[in-house]
Amino acid sequence: MTKPSTDLISVAVWDVFVRVFHWSLVLLFCFSVISAKVGGNWITWHMYSGYAILSLVVFRLMWGFVGGEYARFSSFTAGPVRAARFAIALLKRGSQHSVGHNPVGGWMVIVLLLLLTLQAGLGLFGNDEIATTGPLARYVSDDASIKAMSWHRRIGDALLILVAIHILAVLFHVFVKKEGLIRAMLSGKKSLPRALAESTANPRAARNGLGLFLIGFAVVLVAVVVNWPSIFKN
């Protein structure tokens, strides 16, 4: 007897790099928010945390082009019409499984990555007019450096709102739509309807050597940028 197409099959979706990226980002983001609020000596740690976030995001942006199948931007960037159709169908019907990020979630991921890059980048040029300047503040005028810090604060608030929406959306999928998205981001495997699972034949596997190289590259790149003034003493 053939099983009904509503059977769920476990499919490997998130490669280890996406998972390590995500949960490291969650920890560093929380730490960055708390250390910014506490202030004082914690600002030094806030800056280190920002450098680590920048390294992670630089890595993820590269991985979006050469990573495993579902880590690639090409697998989850949908046009606005498809995203709108998906959102309407999601609200009307039961579960709307997607193998990787769904068409709406995909856009949220892109916006989060871009804002995180901008946020960490602005921090490098910022001057909080108390005791801290970013490592690259000397390359811009005082006025630009103060403006960079003011945008750093505004984008920080925008990120908090977006992250709250992101978490609420994930909880909606988990508790209302009964999709194990959090479990999937931990184990890498998603339970998908048989028909959908079978349509995912031969996904591109993540190349672990390349992933490790790109992590190293991102860390070195950020370290060089952050230490540029002391390396080149100009």
Ligand code: HEM
């Ligand atoms: C405890 C809180 C959080 C939970 C439970 C959570 C859960 C998830 C889940 C389940 C996904 C995959 C969604 C999907 O299947 O399409 C995801 C993706 C993502 N989340 Fe979160 N998240 C949390 C916090 C955060 C925070 C604080 C940030 C950023 C500051 C963040 C940024 C992202 C990004 C960028 C992705 C895309 C991952 C990728 O493709 O590399 N998340 N999150």
